[in-house]
Amino acid sequence: MRSTSVLFFLCFLAVLIAANPIAGPTEDGEHRGTQLKRRDLEDADSITPIHDPFDKRTPVVTGKKTGKTTKKKTTPKGPTGRPKGPQVKPKGPKAKPKKDPKTAKKDPIACPLPKKNGAKGGRGKKTTGKARRDLERRCGSTPSAKWTTYNTKGATYLKTYETKRAAGANKATEAAIQKVLDEEYFPVATKDLGADVNLRDYMSRVLQIPAASLTSGYTQYETFSCKPPPNPESLSTVKLRLYMQNNCKVPSAYRNQFDPTNGVILADSNYADKDTNRARADITTKPALSDLLFLQYKKLATAASVPVTKLRYIARVKIVNVDTAAMIEEAHAHADAPADNVIAGWKKWSMSNAKQKEVIETLAGTDNGKASPFILQDWAGHLAKKSIVAVHTNIEPTSKAKYMIWEFSA
Numbered sequence: 001m002r003s004t005s006v007l008f009f010l011c012f013l014a015v016l017i018a019a020n021p022i023a024g025p026t027e028d029g030e031h032r033g034t035q036l037k038r039r040d041l042e043d044a045d046s047i048t049p050i051h052d053p054f055d056k057r058t059p060v061v062t063g064k065k066t067g068k069t070t071k072k073k074t075t076p077k078g079p080t081g082r083p084k085g086p087q088v089k090p091k092g093p094k095a096k097p098k099k100d101p102k103t104a105k106k107d108p109i110a111c112p113l114p115k116k117n118g119a120k121g122g123r124g125k126k127t128t129g130k131a132r133r134d135l136e137r138r139c140g141s142t143p144s145a146k147w148t149t150y151n152t153k154g155a156t157y158l159k160t161y162e163t164k165r166a167a168g169a170n171k172a173t174e175a176a177i178q179k180v181l182d183e184e185y186f187p188v189a190t191k192d193l194g195a196d197v198n199l200r201d202y203m204s205r206v207l208q209i210p211a212a213s214l215t216s217g218y219t220q221y222e223t224f225s226c227k228p229p230p231n232p233e234s235l236s237t238v239k240l241r242l243y244m245q246n247n248c249k250v251p252s253a254y255r256n257q258f259d260p261t262n263g264v265i266l267a268d269s270n271y272a273d274k275d276t277n278r279a280r281a282d283i284t285t286k287p288a289l290s291d292l293l294f295l296q297y298k299k300l301a302t303a304a305s306v307p308v309t310k311l312r313y314i315a316r317v318k319i320v321n322v323d324t325a326a327m328i329e330e331a332h333a334h335a336d337a338p339a340d341n342v343i344a345g346w347k348k349w350s351m352s353n354a355k356q357k358e359v360i361e362t363l364a365g366t367d368n369g370k371a372s373p374f375i376l377q378d379w380a381g382h383l384a385k386k387s388i389v390a391v392h393t394n395i396e397p398t399s400k401a402k403y404m405i406w407e408f409s410a
Contacts, residue, residue, distance in 0.1 A: 147327060153365030177285055290370075376388065
């Protein structure tokens, strides 16, 4: 009975072992009890290994399709907690140090900027908001080489003007300059129609000059660099023309209009290269344009019993000088340029504004702008130390003609 029971137990155990064999090496050398089947290792890189919670070893999938496991290497640490042995520097590019925004150089940018993304003709990377405004400001504040040159000149002129104006003296050579003007220049006075329509509109609406005086209140002087006749007032228009044809070999060098009643000088056309007296060695005291403008204005003001100190505005009309026109265009394109002043195309630059004063300095350095500060500094005594208040500039929207008005203190 006992042997029968033992035999039955052994048979049962054999059947159990046949159904669950002990894990052992297979034909291909893999351990079936610890690894996945080969067909499950076809995408081994994406499989998370199954870890035995009681096994302190951490099996790691190597990425190779052999299915083998390796023990994760660990570096023994010293008493300080740092790994023993030589330190291996990490590979790859070093992190760049942060730039100080105060000392960092700005990257060059192409100006003018392309149109904003989404606008007609817009292209390139979308830049909006603060980033766009910053680029526009940088574009507008990047001066041209000519701007820098004229600004340097103009800043020097304005420093001299401030010093001489404060002294309140007139040119010591006033008598000598007036003598040359009387003897070697022939000013022909004519009635003119006054300011052109574009200038007239701004001066009446913004500068509050009576509209009627802007059309009929001016006396025009066409000044020739030749000796005047003995009594020009007694000659008829025909005889004056004959005299000019016979004695004045070149056209008038200067043509300007004056309105002492409202304190305005319109500088229409002034060409020093047409002034033949400048090349004469026998004329030692040659009048500058600023001298000619002021002394002619003073003569008319005295004749009209109007104080010379009433002078408020000197306007340059339809500027043709290439550099002066370019400086006005650059000023209007500046990111910090003020908004149009009442009328489209007109801008006012104030001496009391630091950024706008830079524009006034640049315009003062140009051939069409420097006469105004020269008048205030050379004739400060007659003008009771007048100062520059502002400069008004215009780019006429249709014709693109350039205008510039210098405004003085009352």
